[in-house]
Structures are given as structure tokens and as C-alpha cells.
Amino acid sequence: MLGVIVSEVALSVLVYDLTGSPLLSALAFALGFLPYVVGGTLLAGVADRFPARRVLVGCDLVCAGCVAVMALPGTGIGALLALRCCLAVVAPVFSGTRMATLADVLGGGDLFVLGRSLLRIVAQSALLVGYGLGGLLLTVLSPRHALLITVGTFLCSALLLRLGTRGRPARARGTDAPGDARAGVRRLFADRRVRVLLLLFWLPAMFSVVPEALAAPYADALGAGSAGLGLLMCALPVGTVLGELYAGARLRPAARERIAQPLVCLTLLPYLGYLLRPGIVASLLLLLAAGAGSAYTLGLDQRFVRAVPEELRGRAMTVLSAGLMTVQGVGMALAGVAAEAAGVRATVAGAGALGVVSGCALALAYRATESRDGADRHMTGR
Structure with missing residues (x-):
């Protein structure tokens, strides 16, 4: 993850150096989100059809090769953007396979929930460190040389996976035709609980990323400068780490499941505070509170594992990961459009309101689904 984040910073700078275009520089960053949906649908079956270690090592080697070509002096802007898309297509296969393997290693119970939470904490920490490290490296290295560091991180990851994990058989043998990964995805979406x-x-x-997408103009409006911008970018990840640490260490599994639905309704409520025109300190506190509310995911993780058949677990995690990255990219793009028309504060507050309404509606829908399934099981005697 550190390598990926360093590559995002370096690639954005490299594209800007080659073109002088802020739009293309931003597009290089956005392409890290949107192609996830391709890998999450067309390649989802790979996570279950082949042994997990082979998939994980293969994904790392493919990514190392793509970044190595990016670092070559003759690679032009079109090839750079195409290779960035390739990384984003492979990424959900890797993350989905990793999460499904985590369930194999730790079982489908509370240990899996805590393990998944720990990986999210590592991811948020890598995000905080990676942007600072990327900026620091670019003060002493050219962007292409910084990309070579990313090649090294992918190769190290592949080596760790090959030597540090046990070989496990494929989860699903012959359940789908080799070219029909979409069949399993259709099975997932046919289940209303899933x-x-x-x-x-x-x-x-999708709504939670709005303050991050608009952090630069918001910091400018506050007169907070680059230091304020850095703090605003860090507040949500720090809140997420604190919330997950507390929920994982202090709450029992039953308590985490109980608070999941109330938290999903309330986690974005602090964004409404932007209507009060808060200063930098109050804004940071609002973002910390919203980040801490994302601990609802611990309660959802266990329910998701229970709802998904074991033979579809790999592609379910791949679809989940691909969807998360895609909707975040869409959320960032829509935030920019809305801010042009309504301003930054109104956009963040609107995202909070929409997040609260959609969270409440989905929580009620899930409760109704659980009640209906429980009634069906009672009627059929199962």
C-alpha cells in the first residue's frame, strides 16, 4: 500500500510535468478509482477459481511489471494512463482474494472481523504515511525514479506472500465455466441480504469522501494554508483508526453488531456542522467524529461473511472492494460538480444529509430483510 500511494503521488506529478495540464494530472489520480468496477465484475471469479497464494503473487507481479514500464524514460502520457488503469483493474482481485483468504485463516467469526479491521487500520496508516513519504521522495528523486521504489514494494510483497503464506486449494472447482465470472456475481446480487x-x-x-475531495478549496476559504490542508486530509483517516481501535478492543462481537445500524445512520451527521461555518479546529473535530463513526463496518463484516456462501467468498470480497473504490471515485467527481454550483460548505452538508437519509433507509431495509428471512425459516422449519 505504501508503494501504491507513492506511485499515485509520483504519477500525478509526472503527468503534470509532461503535459502541464491540471486536468490530466487529476485524471491520473482518478483512474485509480474508476476502473475498479471492471476488475470487480469481469475478474471476480479469479479469486475463487485459483489457489489464493497464486492469485496474490500473480497480482503483485503484474503490478510490478506495469509500474516498471511506467518508469521507463520513453513511456508517454497515453501509456502511463493505460497502465494506471491496469493497476486499478488488478487491485480489487488482490484485495478480494486477500480478504477471502483472511476468512480462511481466521475463520468466519469474530477473529475475522478483528483481522479485517486491523487491515483497514494498516491501510489508513499507510495512507497517512504514504502521502508524506511520496512528497518527501519527490524532493530528492525524479517521479520516474520514485516509481522504481513502487516496483520494489510490489516485488517484496510477492516474495512475502510466496514464502510467508501456506498454499491453499482453490475455493470453487468447476462451479463456473472458465469464462463466466459474472455467473457468481449474479448469484450474489440475487440474494437480497447481500x-x-x-x-x-x-x-x-460515497458521501464520506466529499470533505477530502474538497479539502483544498475549503482550506483556502479558511485561510489555513498548506498545513491546514494536510490536517484536513488526515482527520478522517485518524478518526477511522481511533473508532476501529476502540470498537475492536472494547466492544464484544454482539455489541458491535448491535451498534452497526445506528452508527450507519449517524456517522455522517457531523457533516451538517459545516452549515455553521466552522473554523479549522471545529472542522477537524467534525471530521474526526465522522471518521470514528465508520466503526459500523466491524458489525457489518460479520453479517456479510454469514450471508455469502463460502464458495463465493472470494468474488464477494472482490465485488465489495471494487464497489467501494468505484463509488468513492464517483463521490469525489460529484462533489466537485456540486461545489461549483453550491459552494464547498453546502456540498459537504448536503453529502451529510444524503448520507444520513440513505443510511437510515438501508438500515430499515436490512432489518426488514432479516425479519422476512427469519419468518421464511420459521415457516419452512429451518
């Missing part, structure tokens, strides 16, 4: 759970993960995430 559909609602996916939306419970995705919709709050």
Missing part, C-alpha cells in the same frame, strides 16, 4: 449489505458498505463511503 444486496442490502453491499449498499450499506457503499453508499456511506
Whole structure:
């Protein structure tokens, strides 16, 4: 993850150096989100059809090769953007396979929930460190040389996975035709509980990224400078880490499941505070509170694992990961459009209001689904 984040910073700078275009520089960053949906649908079956270690090592080697070509002096802007898309297509296959393997290693119970939470904490920490590290490296290295560091991180990851994990058989043998990964995805979406759970993960995430997408103009409006911008960018990840640490260490599994639905309704409520025109300190506190509310994901994780058949677990995690990244990219793009018309504060507050309404609606839908399934099981005697 550190390598990926360093590559995002370096690639954005490299594209700007080559073109002088802020739009293309931003597009290089956005392409890290949007192609996820391609890998999450067309390649989702890979996570279950092949042994997990082979998939994980293969993904790392493909990514190392793509970044190595990016670092070559003759690679032009079109090739750079195309290779960036390739990384984004492979990424959900890797993350989905990793999460499904985590469930194999830790079981489908509370240990899996805590393990998944720990990986999210590592991811948020890598985000905080990676942007600072990327900026620091670019003061002493050219962007192409910085990309070589990313090649090294992918190769190290592949080596760690090959030597540090146990070989496990493929999860699903012959359940789908080799070219029909979409069949398993259709099975997932045919289950109403899985559909609602996916939306419970995705919709709050789409609205939660709005303050990050608009951090630069908001910091400028506050007169907070680059230091204030850095603090605003860090506040949500720090809140997320604190919330997940507390929920994982202090709450029992039953308590985490109980608070999941109330938290998904309330986690974006602090964004409404932007209507009060808060200063930098109050804004940071609002973002910290919203980040801490994302601990609802611990309660949803266990429900999601229970709802998904084991033979589809890999592609379910791949679809979940791909959807998360895609909706965040869409959320960032829509935030920019809305801010042009309504201003930054109104856009963030509107995202909070929409997040609260959608969270409440989905929580009610999930409760109704659980009640209906429980009644069906009672009627059939199962």
C-alpha cells in the first residue's frame, strides 16, 4: 500500500510535468478509482477459481511489471494512463482474494472481523504515511525514479506472500465455466441480504469522501494554508483508526453488531456542522467524529461473511472492494460538480444529509430483510 500511494503521488506529478495540464494530472489520480468496477465484475471469479497464494503473487507481479514500464524514460502520457488503469483493474482481485483468504485463516467469526479491521487500520496508516513519504521522495528523486521504489514494494510483497503464506486449494472447482465470472456475481446480487449489505458498505463511503475531495478549496476559504490542508486530509483517516481501535478492543462481537445500524445512520451527521461555518479546529473535530463513526463496518463484516456462501467468498470480497473504490471515485467527481454550483460548505452538508437519509433507509431495509428471512425459516422449519 505504501508503494501504491507513492506511485499515485509520483504519477500525478509526472503527468503534470509532461503535459502541464491540471486536468490530466487529476485524471491520473482518478483512474485509480474508476476502473475498479471492471476488475470487480469481469475478474471476480479469479479469486475463487485459483489457489489464493497464486492469485496474490500473480497480482503483485503484474503490478510490478506495469509500474516498471511506467518508469521507463520513453513511456508517454497515453501509456502511463493505460497502465494506471491496469493497476486499478488488478487491485480489487488482490484485495478480494486477500480478504477471502483472511476468512480462511481466521475463520468466519469474530477473529475475522478483528483481522479485517486491523487491515483497514494498516491501510489508513499507510495512507497517512504514504502521502508524506511520496512528497518527501519527490524532493530528492525524479517521479520516474520514485516509481522504481513502487516496483520494489510490489516485488517484496510477492516474495512475502510466496514464502510467508501456506498454499491453499482453490475455493470453487468447476462451479463456473472458465469464462463466466459474472455467473457468481449474479448469484450474489440475487440474494437480497447481500444486496442490502453491499449498499450499506457503499453508499456511506460515497458521501464520506466529499470533505477530502474538497479539502483544498475549503482550506483556502479558511485561510489555513498548506498545513491546514494536510490536517484536513488526515482527520478522517485518524478518526477511522481511533473508532476501529476502540470498537475492536472494547466492544464484544454482539455489541458491535448491535451498534452497526445506528452508527450507519449517524456517522455522517457531523457533516451538517459545516452549515455553521466552522473554523479549522471545529472542522477537524467534525471530521474526526465522522471518521470514528465508520466503526459500523466491524458489525457489518460479520453479517456479510454469514450471508455469502463460502464458495463465493472470494468474488464477494472482490465485488465489495471494487464497489467501494468505484463509488468513492464517483463521490469525489460529484462533489466537485456540486461545489461549483453550491459552494464547498453546502456540498459537504448536503453529502451529510444524503448520507444520513440513505443510511437510515438501508438500515430499515436490512432489518426488514432479516425479519422476512427469519419468518421464511420459521415457516419452512429451518
